[in-house]
Amino acid sequence: MTRLxxxxxxxxxxxxxxAKRLIGPLIARSGGAFCLLDKDTLYGAYSAAVMRALTGNPNDRDSPLYLQTLRDPEYAGLLDTARENLRLGVNVLVVGPLSRELREGRLFDRAWLGVDDDVSVHVVWVDLDEANAKARIVSRGNPNDAYKLAHWDEYRLRRFSPSAAAFPDLVRYDNTAPTAEDDERLLQTLLAHRC
Incomplete structure (x- = not known):
């Protein structure tokens, strides 16, 4: 059994x-190999080069042009890489907003994911209210956030909070003031097999 x-x-x-905080304990407790696939790490330099060529702005990750041109291919490559690792017996942590895919129910659709029945799939939604999220974005000073901050009213319309009724299999994690007990509960959930 592998985990996605x-x-x-x-x-x-x-x-x-x-994800980085939990990968070590997941490896230690499961005894299996894990890889972390972060969309920004995998595609950051590539997207910067493409957006520089298209618009002159290598840091654009939120404009309509980026969303229509690069977003979906980035996610397709991310999932292709995840599937390849799973076939090799490596557990995978995938990090990315994936809000559209969640909203459309794709992350719970094994056929869309292209994973076998022996892959345990968990989807964790990391919750943080808008004010705290914006404060973190400002404090991290990542140039890729410039468009988002300059067009916050437009960006905030894309934010949504998935309801428990609509997504009963979704694992929620409140990241406002996480404790060691919160991490432990999440680890226990992720170590349990889910089909």
């Missing part, structure tokens, strides 16, 4: 930090 874990949520929620 998605860490999803809006910008500034702390998805990557959480």
């Amino acid at each position: 874990v998605f860490f999803c949520g809006h910008a500034g929620a702390g998805k990557t930090t959480l």
